Amino acid sequence: MGKILYGVMGDSGGHLSRSLAIARQLEGHEILFVGGGRVGEVTRHGYQLVKAPMLGTEVRGGRVDVTATALNGLRLALRRGAITERLAGVIDEFDPDLIVTDYEYFLPLAARKRGRPCISVDRQHVLTNCVYSSPPGHRFSALLTKGVIRATHMRASRYLISSFAPMQPVDAETTEIFPPVLRREVEGLSPAAGGHGLVYLYGIAPARLRQLLGGRARRFIIYGHDLESEEGNLSFRRHSVDGFLADLAGADYVISHGGHNLISEALHLGKPLLCCPIALEYEQYFNAHLLQAAGYGAAGDIRRGGAMVDDFEAALPGMARAAAAYRPWGQGTIAARLEQLISG
Numbered sequence: 001m002g003k004i005l006y007g008v009m010g011d012s013g014g015h016l017s018r019s020l021a022i023a024r025q026l027e028g029h030e031i032l033f034v035g036g037g038r039v040g041e042v043t044r045h046g047y048q049l050v051k052a053p054m055l056g057t058e059v060r061g062g063r064v065d066v067t068a069t070a071l072n073g074l075r076l077a078l079r080r081g082a083i084t085e086r087l088a089g090v091i092d093e094f095d096p097d098l099i100v101t102d103y104e105y106f107l108p109l110a111a112r113k114r115g116r117p118c119i120s121v122d123r124q125h126v127l128t129n130c131v132y133s134s135p136p137g138h139r140f141s142a143l144l145t146k147g148v149i150r151a152t153h154m155r156a157s158r159y160l161i162s163s164f165a166p167m168q169p170v171d172a173e174t175t176e177i178f179p180p181v182l183r184r185e186v187e188g189l190s191p192a193a194g195g196h197g198l199v200y201l202y203g204i205a206p207a208r209l210r211q212l213l214g215g216r217a218r219r220f221i222i223y224g225h226d227l228e229s230e231e232g233n234l235s236f237r238r239h240s241v242d243g244f245l246a247d248l249a250g251a252d253y254v255i256s257h258g259g260h261n262l263i264s265e266a267l268h269l270g271k272p273l274l275c276c277p278i279a280l281e282y283e284q285y286f287n288a289h290l291l292q293a294a295g296y297g298a299a300g301d302i303r304r305g306g307a308m309v310d311d312f313e314a315a316l317p318g319m320a321r322a323a324a325a326y327r328p329w330g331q332g333t334i335a336a337r338l339e340q341l342i343s344g
Helices: 013-025 037-045 066-077 080-094 106-113 139-152 206-213 241-250 260-268 282-294 306-314 316-324 334-343
Strands: 003-008 030-035 048-051 098-102 119-122 158-162 175-178 196-200 220-223 229-231 234-236 251-256 273-275 297-299
Touching: 003 013, 003 080, 003 106, 013 037, 013 098, 013 119, 013 260, 013 334, 030 037, 030 080, 037 048, 066 080, 080 106, 098 106, 098 334, 119 334, 139 282, 158 334, 175 334, 196 206, 196 241, 206 220, 206 234, 206 306, 220 241, 241 251, 251 260, 251 316, 260 273, 260 282, 273 282, 273 306, 282 297, 297 316, 306 316
Parallel strands: 003 030, 003 098, 030 048, 098 119, 119 158, 158 175, 196 220, 196 251, 220 234, 251 273, 273 297
Antiparallel strands: 229 234
8 A cells, every 4th residue: 555645726626526536546545635725625535634725726706816816826935935844744754655736836845845756637737738729819818827837836747637638748758648537426427418507607606697597498507606596597506516416417518617627527428518718717718629629519708698608509419419429538547647656
């Protein structure tokens, strides 16, 4: 049995979901998590946690709040030395066989301080470590996002990237691409046609969603807000993993911001997606661009209002056929690669 020290970014569910799925595939190893925000949820699954501050992205009003994000980064920068030294002490005490980070900022610094390798497992590094054609019209967002990644998250010794579409790494010696990481619960689902749309738009206010989707013939089940109510054709639901997955399995399509995990899970179930990226979240624009190019869905702009939904539904039959035919590309898994790295 090996020992794994696993840092996770906790500002959204995607990093946590992927990390827990990988941890469950690494049964038999002792895993100690590091992180803040939603990473605290690992204790419900029987894992131990070392708390660490979170260098996250602040989202307000459907867009990245650059000022708030920068101020949070500045506050943490003033404490970086002390936080890094504390985590270096955790490395000394726990003495892991493998150190992993899913976009967590401080653990790679601590690993470098102790001269230990650190393996990056995430989606974000597809933007800096792979060859691709950029989605048009998002030059500033691309420069900002890739600049932040290069400045704050390029201290790993190896990068394992999850992708629903095949990608080519810039440097195959340090970067490897793998098919998506899926939760066991998702792999056990059977898709059905329930007639509803599933909505996960945490960056859009409920009032705006009512304007966008209310009064339509189709029912929409909406997650991402602390609401539980029935409002005509809109059903708002509070966070529930089981409820969300059941609604995903029965959806005709999904409306999301364009996070990689939900795209991967939806495509596994043959569900097309309408992606409405959060302003300045370049990775979401990139994912939506790949999705649309493959015919599995569309990149949307929430500012178009109902016309965006109308256009998507008009093209839905073709996208539904394409999504139903989706099959994961490639061989191997990130968990299997981590097993190899533990074994040396």
